[in-house]
Amino acid sequence: MTLGAAPELLVLGYLRNQRLVERIDDIDSITVDWSVNAAAVKTRAGIERFDEKTAKRVVTTGCGQGTVFGELMGDLDSISLPPASEPSARLSQAALYGLLDAVRLQESTYKSAGSVHGCALFRQSELLLFMEDVGRHNAIDTIAGWMWLHGVQGADKIFYTTGRLTSEMVIKSAQMGVPIVVSRSGVTQMGHAVATKLGLALFGRATNRHFLCYCGRERFDAAPEAARA
DSSP: OOOOSSHHHHHHHHHHHTTSOSOGGGEEEEEEETTTTEEEEEESSOOTTHHHHTSSEEEOSSTTOOEEEHHHHTOGGGOOOOOTTSGGGOEEHHHHHHHHHHHHHSOOHHHHTOSSEEEEEEETTEEEEEEEESSHHHHHHHHHHHHHHHTOOOTTOEEEESSOBOHHHHHHHHHTTOOEEEESSOBOHHHHHHHHHHTOEEEEEEETTEEEEEEOGGGEEOOOOOOOO
């Protein structure tokens, strides 16, 4: 279930985020066939332990009922994010406001009609990529696919989403090495727990100049504004 803006990147990001394929060089081709609403992926040497990796499936909270495989949910200890002491892995209040302003100015289906979710990749307040799809999982997978295809690292990046920060969204962000996530919406209890475990900063209810920092405060450089008369 997708709007179909970048289906090949969506498939690529899904394979990466599910850890079904370890290296992009392992993929020979991705072919999307709209006549049967399917994508065919050709790898160079198959997928190691495919049956084992896909044996346990968990239905996600995403629109369209996506799937997360059990091995992914139990492999958090292998994820490593840059330390909060690195300046590029931090977010200033001014940069957060700039990010939210860039989202506000972005023309989108979400703004004009709703019923979709948008995700964006930022370097501080610089918008690098904006994607919309039926569900937030599709949108973040498409961004992950774009990052993988172009060799873009996540250590100095920020993810933005209009959707809830669930555990699946937090894990997908962390797997791409992105240490900071901002959402227009809120956060689930499990999303908060996973983010805390991984050392990821979560900002929710973020719009205009309003936001909540749920966890990862050590990655945030606050600069409170002077009180207005």
